[in-house]
Amino acid sequence: MTVHSAPGDKRERILAAAERVFAKNGFFAARVSEIAKDAGVADGTIYLYFKSKDDLLISLFENRMKQVIAMLERVTAGKAPVDALRSFIRAYLQLIHDEPEAAEVLTIELRQSSKFMKEYANPQFADFLRMLGGIVARGQDDGSLADAVPSHIAARMIFGVLDELALAWVLAKQPISGSVVSAGQESGADRLKKGASGARPKKFDIVRAADWVGGLVTQGLERRSNA
Amino acid sequence: MTVHSAPGDKRERILAAAERVFAKNGFFAARVSEIAKDAGVADGTIYLYFKSKDDLLISLFENRMKQVIAMLERVTAGKAPVDALRSFIRAYLQLIHDEPEAAEVLTIELRQSSKFMKEYANPQFADFLRMLGGIVARGQDDGSLADAVPSHIAARMIFGVLDELALAWVLAKQPISGSVVSAGQESGADRLKKGASGARPKKFDIVRAADWVGGLVTQGLERRSNA
Amino acid sequence: MTVHSAPGDKRERILAAAERVFAKNGFFAARVSEIAKDAGVADGTIYLYFKSKDDLLISLFENRMKQVIAMLERVTAGKAPVDALRSFIRAYLQLIHDEPEAAEVLTIELRQSSKFMKEYANPQFADFLRMLGGIVARGQDDGSLADAVPSHIAARMIFGVLDELALAWVLAKQPISGSVVSAGQESGADRLKKGASGARPKKFDIVRAADWVGGLVTQGLERRSNA
Amino acid sequence: MTVHSAPGDKRERILAAAERVFAKNGFFAARVSEIAKDAGVADGTIYLYFKSKDDLLISLFENRMKQVIAMLERVTAGKAPVDALRSFIRAYLQLIHDEPEAAEVLTIELRQSSKFMKEYANPQFADFLRMLGGIVARGQDDGSLADAVPSHIAARMIFGVLDELALAWVLAKQPISGSVVSAGQESGADRLKKGASGARPKKFDIVRAADWVGGLVTQGLERRSNA
């Protein structure tokens, strides 16, 4: 509401606009000019804050990922490993639910390009995995979790479950239409542009899914008392 | 070496070339002309077999996915649900190991664009999930698997585990260099183009990982006798 | 009906197909492959009979023009100049009416490209004009027509009237819809693809128009008895 | 020479360049890059002002046509119908003489494609015809012109005369070479590329031709006092 923009104001507005536009169109289809328009700045202004469109995506990802990590650390702090794990899962999926555009960027857009997957070191994601792996490792140390699986691999697997659910949920339509419809036998591209709407399953309750994930993960990894 | 091309020869060569080029550069960075060169055909020839670059990616994906589904059906046929599940997992990861370029297309490239994620009905992937969900459902029916989680959600979760491991493995470097190296505090894009080599963990044994996944999944979903 | 194509059969079929396709799409938008398909021959076959797509248009034009000239000579033969002129006009517009596809090629397609207008000598059209100019010249000689206008210029002017009426008639819609509708103020291209249907006046009676043209031309050029 | 471009400067320069290039090569053979070069702008700049190459042609046509209509209205304003008609004709042909490149676009290029002829509503041309038809109608109302021919058809016919003369004049060479030379009997295309120079009649005096047209038209339509 202040007339004079707070410092960092434009930067934040650009990041928010980028998140919206990336979530809507995907990174490659997103146009810098649309981000600028959405942010209410000139095209060139974006380049005062970010080196390139790539940098914008990466900064956006890092920004979000730091928030996510901080939030997850808050949520798991001081808890026993198994509880921490359940809290981690629940909080992650709740985030997906509450901020679907952030979810799109976190789960889809960064995968959009092997350019990023392959060339970008992605330290935040490494931190994220390290944190998750750390919880598992502590559980293995204190005997509450089985140690058959290396903790960093376990972290990957857990993230895989979360990410896939997030993806399925993000791509699902609003709970209006019906179930999966199998398309015909036309050439692949024929199925583009036709919306694929009928094929999208309706949105499930991703927050409730936390229990399912928790069940799968902890029951699987948890050492059973009566072994 | 034969002068007379087998029927479908060119189409196959184009698909194979596209797989290589997409795997190397990613879909968006891939150039149709490079695919043509790689396939040993003229640029225009590609358009005798495929409607567009998009169609090429989709056809490639469908081609591969059909093979994968057929293979997985072969491998799981006639087995009890829990066994079928383990076989499914093992076969999938083995495939990733044996054909890394196919793996890239299956796990990464199709995600390259929300264009595809959102607009493409993707019936093959639906079939894939249906098959996996069917195994789970049968296990829930015969009591060998717990039914806390809806089978189609369980299928998603299992696929998430597999896909994430595949992704991690595909992106990992050959087992040469060391472990994760955290980059400094430069702007995001600085970490691009520098190879990120040091940051890529070395390749783990993805085939052996099948046991880990199987453990996680079956132990988690399997109803324990002495509950 | 003969199984073995008569000599020249294919050539004629190609020319007829070209006329249809040129009339439908225009020369530049016409595809050689569509002409081939329409003629029931292979693409390559066209090049056994014609040097190029350009040659096809020119040959088509010359073919038609020869027929037209022969017909007009038949119709005007042995008539007094003024009568010959009226017969010429009537016969030309009747032809437009009876063979609208030929009309399109004669009036529009050859104008499609300054390539043809500028680079092609067009001897048939020259013959056409010479014939028309000859009638006028004879009328000037025998005193039935005024000689204020050079006969070759008069021929041009008469052809202009005929051609414009032909064009208007060819482009007019079937006598279904109403009158001219003025479009809005959008950018030019906006009015493309929208059919322009509403803007096309309905077809008038082009055969009856011969009297109008005859009236204009002869009354204008004819020396009035009581000058 | 001014460093600061006037507003609309670039747009005008592009239109002027397009007129030159279209007149020289024809619409289809014209290259957008050549227009850009000719206008002294980058290729992409054209697309800041026009949607497409098509839009450029249409805008050019509309631009010119508006000028022409305004000029013709100025010239005919307040005149009796017969005088107005003569003024209209004279002014139109004078314009052709003074701005041959505009003439090319007005008479030839817009006919280049049935795409434009058929799909483009062309409101300016409709205005042009309406104006001309209005003059005729007024003449018919006040008895100075015969009413045998519907005024809108008369307008077409008059325009046909003007357009054909314009075309003949535009395509004629400078008054250097001789008269029409009939080419031989080679295949049509042989006569292409050879310049057809010999075949083009020399330029006649198109301004003087206004009297001829005026004579034809008014004498023909004018009711003769001593009928």
Next chain:
DNA sequence: GATGAATGAGGCTTCATTCAT
């Protein structure tokens, strides 16, 4: 800092023409 008009490299795609069968 902010602007946004201008840039221009470069890709996807078309299609007339060829030529091995």
Next chain:
DNA sequence: GATGAATGAAGCCTCATTCAT
């Protein structure tokens, strides 16, 4: 003569980025 799969040159247009104001 007939075929039609293959060719490959070439153009329209996009859009990230720059820089004069």
